[in-house]
Amino acid sequence: MDNLELIKQISITSPGKIVLLVIDGLGGLPNPKTGKTELETASTPNLDKLAASSICGLIDPVSPGITPGSTPGHLALFGYDPVKYNIGRGVVAVLGIDFDLKPDDIAARGNFCTVDSSGLVTDRRARRIPTEKCTELCQLLNEIKIEGVKLSVRPVREHRFAVVFRGEGLSPEISDSDPQQTGVAPNTVKALKPAARRTADIANEFIAQAKATLAKHQPANMVILRGFSQRQKLPSMGDVYKLKPAAIAAYPMYRGLAKLVGMQLLKTGPAITDEFDALKQNYADYDFFFLHIKGTDSAGEDGDFNRKVSIIEEVDKALPALTGLKPDVIVVTGDHSTPALLKSHSWHAVPVLLYSKWCRADRVGGFSETACTMGGLGRFPGTQVMPLAMANALKLAKFGA
Amino acid sequence: MDNLELIKQISITSPGKIVLLVIDGLGGLPNPKTGKTELETASTPNLDKLAASSICGLIDPVSPGITPGSTPGHLALFGYDPVKYNIGRGVVAVLGIDFDLKPDDIAARGNFCTVDSSGLVTDRRARRIPTEKCTELCQLLNEIKIEGVKLSVRPVREHRFAVVFRGEGLSPEISDSDPQQTGVAPNTVKALKPAARRTADIANEFIAQAKATLAKHQPANMVILRGFSQRQKLPSMGDVYKLKPAAIAAYPMYRGLAKLVGMQLLKTGPAITDEFDALKQNYADYDFFFLHIKGTDSAGEDGDFNRKVSIIEEVDKALPALTGLKPDVIVVTGDHSTPALLKSHSWHAVPVLLYSKWCRADRVGGFSETACTMGGLGRFPGTQVMPLAMANALKLAKFGA
Numbered sequence: 001m002d003n004l005e006l007i008k009q010i011s012i013t014s015p016g017k018i019v020l021l022v023i024d025g026l027g028g029l030p031n032p033k034t035g036k037t038e039l040e041t042a043s044t045p046n047l048d049k050l051a052a053s054s055i056c057g058l059i060d061p062v063s064p065g066i067t068p069g070s071t072p073g074h075l076a077l078f079g080y081d082p083v084k085y086n087i088g089r090g091v092v093a094v095l096g097i098d099f100d101l102k103p104d105d106i107a108a109r110g111n112f113c114t115v116d117s118s119g120l121v122t123d124r125r126a127r128r129i130p131t132e133k134c135t136e137l138c139q140l141l142n143e144i145k146i147e148g149v150k151l152s153v154r155p156v157r158e159h160r161f162a163v164v165f166r167g168e169g170l171s172p173e174i175s176d177s178d179p180q181q182t183g184v185a186p187n188t189v190k191a192l193k194p195a196a197r198r199t200a201d202i203a204n205e206f207i208a209q210a211k212a213t214l215a216k217h218q219p220a221n222m223v224i225l226r227g228f229s230q231r232q233k234l235p236s237m238g239d240v241y242k243l244k245p246a247a248i249a250a251y252p253m254y255r256g257l258a259k260l261v262g263m264q265l266l267k268t269g270p271a272i273t274d275e276f277d278a279l280k281q282n283y284a285d286y287d288f289f290f291l292h293i294k295g296t297d298s299a300g301e302d303g304d305f306n307r308k309v310s311i312i313e314e315v316d317k318a319l320p321a322l323t324g325l326k327p328d329v330i331v332v333t334g335d336h337s338t339p340a341l342l343k344s345h346s347w348h349a350v351p352v353l354l355y356s357k358w359c360r361a362d363r364v365g366g367f368s369e370t371a372c373t374m375g376g377l378g379r380f381p382g383t384q385v386m387p388l389a390m391a392n393a394l395k396l397a398k399f400g401a
Numbered sequence: 402m403d404n405l406e407l408i409k410q411i412s413i414t415s416p417g418k419i420v421l422l423v424i425d426g427l428g429g430l431p432n433p434k435t436g437k438t439e440l441e442t443a444s445t446p447n448l449d450k451l452a453a454s455s456i457c458g459l460i461d462p463v464s465p466g467i468t469p470g471s472t473p474g475h476l477a478l479f480g481y482d483p484v485k486y487n488i489g490r491g492v493v494a495v496l497g498i499d500f501d502l503k504p505d506d507i508a509a510r511g512n513f514c515t516v517d518s519s520g521l522v523t524d525r526r527a528r529r530i531p532t533e534k535c536t537e538l539c540q541l542l543n544e545i546k547i548e549g550v551k552l553s554v555r556p557v558r559e560h561r562f563a564v565v566f567r568g569e570g571l572s573p574e575i576s577d578s579d580p581q582q583t584g585v586a587p588n589t590v591k592a593l594k595p596a597a598r599r600t601a602d603i604a605n606e607f608i609a610q611a612k613a614t615l616a617k618h619q620p621a622n623m624v625i626l627r628g629f630s631q632r633q634k635l636p637s638m639g640d641v642y643k644l645k646p647a648a649i650a651a652y653p654m655y656r657g658l659a660k661l662v663g664m665q666l667l668k669t670g671p672a673i674t675d676e677f678d679a680l681k682q683n684y685a686d687y688d689f690f691f692l693h694i695k696g697t698d699s700a701g702e703d704g705d706f707n708r709k710v711s712i713i714e715e716v717d718k719a720l721p722a723l724t725g726l727k728p729d730v731i732v733v734t735g736d737h738s739t740p741a742l743l744k745s746h747s748w749h750a751v752p753v754l755l756y757s758k759w760c761r762a763d764r765v766g767g768f769s770e771t772a773c774t775m776g777g778l779g780r781f782p783g784t785q786v787m788p789l790a791m792a793n794a795l796k797l798a799k800f801g802a
Contacts, residue, residue, distance in 0.1 A: 029761055037761075062800055064781055065788025066407070069801035082801065083402055089802025109802065180798070227802045341759075345799055347792040348761050349777070369777075373763055379458075379779030 002081055003383055004240050006399070007390065011242045016328035016393035018243070019279070019289045020385075022077060023315055024070070024254075025297030025338025027350040027369060031305055038296075038305060038340060039351065040368045042312040046319040047332065047353075051367040054330075055359040057377025058349035058369070059385060061336050067347045070297075073335030074257050076382030078237060078290075087260065088172065088229020093162040096256030097154050101231050106165040106172050106199060109227045112137060112220035113159070119185045119222075124178070126220040128158045137161075137220055144209045149202055156252050163206070163225065171196035176226035177207055186224050203228070236262030237288070241390060246285070248278045249292035258290055272314050276321040283325050291322070300338030301345075308340055329393045330355040331385060332367070349379055356392035403482060404784055405641050407800070408791065414643045417729035417794035420680070420690045421786075423478060424716055425471070425655075426698030426739025428751040428770060432706055439697075439706060439741060440752065441769045443713040447720040448733065448754075452768040455731075456760040458778025459750035459770070460786060462737050468748045471698075474736030475658050477783030479638060479691075488661065489573060489630015490654075494563040497657030498555050502632050507566040507573050507600060510628045513538060513621035514560070520586045520623075525579070526560045527621040535562060538621055545610045550603055557653050564607070564626065572597035577627035578608055587625050604629070637663030638689070642791060647686070649679045650693035659691055673715050677722040684726050692723070701739030702746075709741050730794045731756040732786060733768070750780055757793035 028037035061068040061076045062083065071092050072082030090107035101107060112134060114123040129137075134155040141153040141163075149167040156162055173196040177186045189203040203225065210223045237245045239262070247258030250270045259265060264286065268278035275291055282289075293315055299308035323330065333352035336345050351372040353364075362376030373379075377388070390396045429438035462469040462477045463484065472493050473483030491508035502508060513535060515524040530538075535556040542554040542564075550568040557563055574597040578587045590604040604626065611624045638646045640663070648659030651671045660666060665687065669679035676692055683690075694716055700709035724731065734753035737746050752773040754765075763777030774780075778789070791797045 029759065058777070058779070063404075063407075063788065064778070064785040065790075065792040065797060066411075067792065067797060067799045069799050072801035083407060086801060092802070346759075347789070347797070369761065370764065373777045373779075374775070379777075379781065 002084065003079060003387070004235055007079065007387055007396070008240045010397045010399050011240065011390060012395055012397050013242045014393065014395050016395060017287050018329040018331070018389050018393050019291060019322060019327040020077065020389065021291045021293070021322065021330065021332045022074070023293045023296050023312065023332065023334050025300045025336060025345065026334025027337025027339070027346070027348045028300065028308065029339035029341045029348065037369050038300070038308040039312055040370065042309045042316065044312060044316040044367060046316045046323070048366040050319070050323065050330065050332070050355055051353045051371070052365050053361050054353040054355040055362050055377050056351070056353045056364040056367070056372045056375030058372050058375070058379045059333060059352050059382045060349055060379065061382035063381065065347050067345050068336045069345065070253060070335060071257060073382070074254065077333065077335055077385055078261050079240070079383055079386035080234065080261065081383060085232070085234055087232060089227025090162065090229045091231055092253055092256045092260065093156055093160070093227070094154070094164055094256065095259050096252030096254070097156060097162060099152065099154060099162070099164065101164065102166065103231055104170065106170045106228055106230060108163050108203070108225040110161045110163050111159050111178065111224050112161065113222050113224050114219040115222040121179060121182045121184060121186060121222070121224070123219060124182060124224065125159045129220050131155060131157050133220065134158060134161060137214065137217060140213050141210050144206060144213070146202055146205050151206065159220065165199070165202060170199045172228045172230045174200045174203060174228050177203070178224035178226040186222065189225070234260055238262050241288070241386070241395070243288040244286045245288035245290065246282060247290045247292070248275045249290070250275060251292065251294045254292045254294070263290060272318050276318045280321060280325065296334070297338045300340050301343055303340050303343040305340035328356055329389050331389050333385065352377065352385065354388055354392060358392050358394070403485065404788070405480060405636055408480065408788055408797070409641045411798045411800050412641065412643045412791060413796055413798050415794065415796050417796060418688050419730040419732070419790050419794050420692060420723060420728040421478065421790065422692045422694070422723065422731070422733045423475070424694045424697050424713065424733065424735050426701045426737060426746065427735025428738025428740070428747070428749045429701065429709065430740035430742045430749065438770050439701070439709040440713055441771065443710045443717065445713060445717040445768060447717045447724070449767040451720070451724060451731065451733070451756055452754045452772070453766045454762050455754040455756040456763050456778050457752070457754045457765040457768070457773045457776030459773050459776070459780045460734060460753050460783040461750050461780065462783035464782065466748050468746050469737045470746065471654060471736060472658060474783070475655065478734065478736055478786055479662050480641070480784055480787035481635065481662065482784055486633070486635055488633060490628025491563065492630045492632050493654055493657045493661065494557055494561070494628070495555070495565060495657065496660050497653030497655070498557060498563060500553065500555055500563070500565065502565065503567065504632055505571065507571045507629055507631060509564050509604070509626040511562040511564050512560050512579065512625050513562065514623050514625050515620040516623040522580060522583050522585060522587060522623070522625070524620060525583060525625065529559045530621050532556060532558050534621065535559060538615065538618060541614050542611050545607060545614065547603055547606050552607065560621065566600070566603060571600045571603070573629045573631045575601045575604060575629050577629070578604070579625035579627040587623065590626070635662055639663050642689070642787070642796070644689040645687045646689035646691065647683060648691045648693070649676045650691070651676060652693065652695045655693045655695070664691060673719050677719045681722060681726065697735070698739045701741050702744055704741050704744040706741035729757055730790045732790050734786065753778065753786065755789055755793060759793055
C-alpha cells in the first residue's frame with residue numbers, strides 16, 4: 001500500500017489550517033570564504049524564532065543522492081511518491097498556462113536558447129529573454145504548419161515556453177532535444193519505441209522550422225525541447241487528505257503542478273509580499289495553503305550566492321504576515337537544494353521546520369542546514385512531510401485498533 | 402522501480418573517481434572498562450582528519466536490527482537490495498576461487514571444525530588451520546564418491562573451503578549443517594521443499610563420509626556446511642552506474658562478491674599496505690575502487706578487542722596512501738558491525754564518512770560510532786551509500802523535470 005492510500009484511509013476533516021511554505025532550492029553549500037551556506041549567511045530572525053519553537057530536520061525529497069527536478073521535489077512535498085508519479089515536464093508546463101490539455105495531447109517544455117554559427121548551444125536560456133519577447137516569438141512559432149498535427153506554442157515566462165502537439169496516434173515516448181549542457185548541438189529527437197517514430201519526426205520538423213523562423217532573433221535563435229509527455233491522472237489532495245487546498249505561486253509551472261494534485265489556484269502578484277498578501281486575503285476559505293517562492297532557486301541556478309541570501313532575507317521579513325495568521329501547522333522547507341556553488345539543483349538534503357502546538361519542539365534554535373542536522377525529525381524522505389503536517393493539525397485518525 | 406533501476410536511468414560517466422574503503426565489521430561495542438568502542442579506542446588521526454572535512458552518519462546495512470552476513474552487507478554497500486538479491490554464501494565462496502560454477506551447480510561454504518568424542522562442535526573453525534593444511538584435507542575430501550553427483554572440494558583459506566555438487570535435478574533448497582554455535586552437534590541437512598530431498602540426502606552422505614575421512618585429523622576432524630545455493634545473475638555495476646569498477650581484496654570471498662557485481666579483480670598481496678599499494682598501481686585505470694580490509698572482522702569474531710584496535714590503527718596509518726591520490730569521493734565504512742564483545746557480526750549501525758568537495762561537511766570532528774550519530778547523513782540504509790557517492794562524484798543527472 002502506498003503512502004497516499006494509507007493516509008486516505010485515516011485522514012479526517014478538522015478545523016486546523018496548514019501552511020506549507022516552499023522556498024524553492026532552499027538548501028545550499030557553504031561559501032568557501034565563510035564556511036556558511038546561503039541560509040546560514042542570511043539574517044533570518046523570524047525563521048530562527050519559528051525554528052526555536054518547531055521540530056526540525058532534513059529531508060531527502062526523492063532519496064539520498066538523487067537530485068530532484070522541480071516536479072518530483074514538489075510531488076514529494078505534497079506526499080506523492082515521486083518515482084511512482086513521474087510526470088513529464090511538458091505536462092506540468094502546459095498545466096501552468098491554463099491550456100486545456102486533452103488526454104491524447106503531447107506536451108513539451110521548450111527553452112528559447114542561443115546557438116552559435118556551428119549550431120552549438122552557447123546559452124540554454126537565451127540570456128533569459130523578457131516574457132514579452134518570449135510571447136512575441138511564440139506567436140511566430142505558432143504559425144508553423146505540420147501536416148496532420150495541430151500545434152500550439154505558448155509562452156511561459158522569460159525563455160520558457162510550452163508546445164502541444166495534437167493529432168491522431170501521437171506518442172510521448174520520444175527523447176529530449178535539450179542536451180542539458182552548452183558547447184554541443186541540440187539532440188535530434190528520437191523514438192524510444194517503434195510506435196513513436198512519426199511523433200519524433202514531427203518534433204524534429206517543428207524544431208527545424210523553428211530554427212529557420214528564429215534565425216535573426218539573437219539571442220533567442222533556437223529552441224530546445226524536453227519532457228514530452230501526456231497527461232496522467234493523479235489522486236487529488238482533496239480526496240486523499242480531505243483538505244480544501246489552495247496554491248499561491250507566481251510561476252506558472254508550480255501553479256500547473258498544484259492544479260495537477262487538485263489545488264485551487266489563487267490570484268497573486270509576482271512579488272514575495274504579493275504572495276503573502278494573497279495568503280491573508282484567502283485565509284478564511286481554505287485549510288491548506290501551498291505558498292511557493294521561486295527566486296531562491298533562480299538565484300542558485302545563476303550561481304548568485306548573494307541574491308539567494310537576499311531573497312531568503314526577503315522571505316524572512318514577510319514571514320510575520322504568515323505567522324500572524326496563526327496557522328495550526330506551519331512547514332517551511334524547499335523542494336530540493338540549489339547551491340549557488342553548483343549553479344544547479346542538487347542532491348543535498350533540505351532543511352525543514354514544522355511548527356505546531358503539538359510538534360514536540362527540539363533544541364534547534366535557528367533555521368539552517370547545520371542546525372537542522374540536530375533536529376528531532378532527523379533525516380527523512382520528503383513524502384513524509386504531509387503526514388507529519390496532517391498529524392500536527394490533528395487531521396489523521398489512529399491507524400489500526 | 403527499485404533503487405538500481407532508478408540509478409541506471411540517471412547515471413552518467415564523468416571523470417570523477419570514487420574509492421569505497423570497507424573496513425569489515427568496523428562497528429563495535431564499548432569496552433566496559435573504558436566505555437569506548439574499538440574504533441573509539443584506536444588512535445586514528447588520519448581518519449579523524451578526513452571525517453572533519455566529510456559528511457558522516459550511520460548505516461543500517463540491511464535494516465535496523467538485522468545482523469547482515471558478509472554478502473548482504475557488501476551487496477548493500479554496492480547499492481543492491483540485499484533482501485531482493487539474496488545470494489548464497491556457497492556461490493560467493495566458489496566465485497572467489499576461480500571455479501567455473503555452472504548455473505545448475507549447488508555450491509556450499511564449508512568450515513573444517515573440531516568435534517569432541519560425542520560429536521559436539523567445540524571449535525567452529527578448527528583453530529583456524531593453516532591454508533596448506535586446508536588444501537591437503539580438501540584433496541582427501543575430493544576423493545569422496547557419491548552416485549550420480551560430481552563433487553568438487555576446494556580450499557578457500559585457513560579453515561574455509563567450498564564444495565560444489567554437480568548433477569541432474571539438484572536443488573539449493575536445503576538447510577545448513579553449520580549450527581552456528583559450539584556445544585551442539587552439527588545439524589542434519591534437511592530439504593526445505595520436497596523436490597530437494599535427494600539433494601539433502603547427498604549432502605548428508607558427503608558429511609558422513611567426510612567425518613570418516615577426517616577422524617584422525619584433529620583439530621580438523623569434521624566439516625560444517627552452509628549457504629547451499631545456485632548462481633544468480635545480478636545487474637553489473639558497470640551497467641547500473643556506468644563505472645569501470647575494480648576490487649582490491651585479499652580474501653577470496655570478497656573477490657567472489659566483487660566479481661558477481663562485475664568488478665575487475667586487481668592483484669594484491671595479503672597485507673593492508675599491499676592493498677593500498679594495489680590501489681596506487683591501478684589508480685589511473687578505473688573510476689571506482691572497492692578496497693576491502695578483512696582483519697577487523699576476524700579480530701572481532703575472535704573476541705580480540707585489542708587486535709581489532711590495532712588493525713584499525715594499521716588502516717589509519719595506510720590511509721594517506723589513499724587520500725594522497727585525491728579521489729573525488731572517499732567513503733569509509735564497514736559492511737556490518739562485529740563487536741569483539743559479541744564475537745560475531747551484529748546488527749549495530751555502522752559509522753560512515755563520505756568525503757567530497759561537494760559533501761556539505763557537518764560538524765563531526767572524528768570518526769567513531771558516537772561522533773557519527775551527530776552526522777549530517779543521519780542514520781540511513783546501506784543501499785543509499787552508492788547513490789550518495791555517485792552524486793558527490795557528479796555522476797548522477799537530475800531525476801525528473
